[in-house]
Amino acid sequence: MNYIDFFDHGATLYPQRTCLTDGELSLSYRETQAYTHRIALALQAENIGEGNKVAVYSPNHVMGFLAIIGIARNGATYVPVNAKNGLQENITILQNSDVEWLFYHSMFEEVVAGIRDRVPAIRGFICIDQPGNDIPMLETWCAGFDGKAEALPENPDRLMGLYATGGTTGQPKGVCITNRSAETMVAAALASMPCDQPPINLIVAPVTHGAGAIAWPLFIQGATQLLMSNVDPESILQMIERHKVTHLFLPPTVIYLMLAHPKVRDYDYSSLKYFIYAAAPMSADKLRQAIDVFGPVMVQYYGQAEATLTCTFMSVQDHLEALKPGNEHRLLSCGKATPFAKLAIMDDEGNLLDHNAHGELVVRGSLVMEGYYKNPEATEASRAHGWHHTGDIAYIDDDGFVFIVDRKKDMIITGGFNVFPSEIEQVIWSHPAVQDCAVIGVPDDKWGEAVKAVIEAVPGKSINEQDIIALCKQKLGSVKAPKSVEVWETLPRSPVGKVLKKNIRSTFWQDHERAI
DSSP states (O other): OOHHHHHHHHHHHOTTSEEEEOSSOEEEHHHHHHHHHHHHHHHHHTTOOTTOEEEEEOSSOHHHHHHHHHHHHHTOEEEEEOTTSOHHHHHHHHHHTTEEEEEEOGGGHHHHHHHHHHOTTOOEEEESSSOBTTBOBHHHHTTTOOSOOOOOOOOTTSEEEEEEOOOTTSSOOEEEEEHHHHHHHHHHHHHHSOOSSOOEEEEOSOTTTHHHHHHHHHHHTTOEEEEOSSOOHHHHHHHHHHHTOOEEEEOHHHHHHHHHSTTTTSSOOTTOSEEEEOSSOOOHHHHHHHHHHHOTTEEEEEEETTEEEEEEEEOHHHHHHHTSTTOGGGGGOOOEEOTTOEEEEEOTTSOBOOTTOOEEEEEESTTBOSEETTOHHHHHHHTGGGSEEEEEEEEEOTTSOEEEEEEGGGOEEETTEEEOHHHHHHHHHTSTTEEEEEEEEEEETTTEEEEEEEEEEOTTOOOOHHHHHHHHHHHHOTTTSOSEEEEESSOOBOTTSOBOHHHHHHHHHTTSSOOO
16 A cells, blocks of 8 residues: 555545644644645646655644655655754754655744755745745645545555664665555554544654554554644643543653653542553653553554564553563563564574574564665665664563663673673663663773763652662673763753663763773
């Protein structure tokens, strides 16, 4: 199927149901469908179609989402531009993706002036919410196009999206996602999260990432997509109660903020069916707290831009089983392989390992990307030995549960021992005064690398360094316990909420020739 078919399925079944709303503008499925036909026809009139790259640079906004759907209907390749990225990173993404057309929100008017000078390949700009500086407004630009865009021929190999990698370890690469990969992601999401009624999905995390991806299988089921442009913990809690939200996708860092809010237990969350967490590991202790507060609704996906969202799934029932005595370690799992992803553990020589052995998690199947855009060397490296390499160290237990141990690049070698920060972070997260933390290796004359914890405290609470070290020694022993602890007001994070360990590491390695 083509990507637009998933939206149109919902529009056929639920034409009068509210499709998109952001508090200021609400559109039904029928209205959304008609509007996106006009966008597709207007793009076609500009000679934009299959093979052309079209970007959307907007916060979560109804008109921004209309542009995304219109691009899918036109058959062009959608390039998401994260509204929270720095300007230079977004310019790099636009340049490297060969973007020719850009939809943007008026809040970026001044930024777009710089983009026009530095990315001359972009030949068309449209402001989605109001007229720009010599730039037409979306509504005016496509107003004269009536009727329907011609249905796209079936083409599973059509490049529907070009997604930038996180850029946490260097320049972002363009991930080529075809209709086939997108269809696999949608099928896996539908299989893992069945619904018996049209969902109400609250989109708080950026639509450019996982929150946007999960919206498409929900379109099929007639979902109402509620868009929030700002992350405010109490507003999220209020929205769940007020709008009877059934689906919510958030990174753990935002969930921590919600759990720490003094009014977290003041609202009704009984409408929730699936509270999805993804994008980063979650504290097992805070996960227990989330189940207690929000109910038996927590679910987890594991994936990455190169294998979108749905490599594994940890169901509601899996979480409940993990709460039983003897199963508590499963709260550290990211679940089991979804039906459309084949997973294995591989050593550095390309050998597949048995259950419970640690190695790199590798993936096969149509979920996996076509490759990196115009980067054959990186593409070839990513699929060595016939599998996609995730860069994550993991193991799969005898029951099929996948446990991500850490990123390969984050492993600390201290005194000749391999130490995985995530194991230490889980212990530190259990301390009641810890909001979030990052464990890294720092230069040390004796150990080569010494384990260091950088902590963000719960607002209003203080943290004693020796208490943290003693807790880790008790749980993990002296080798894995931090040799030092620092408390920072806030930890640096990516636009999708991942703690940026490279930024933290650079603070301690900047005067050293080698960061190892």
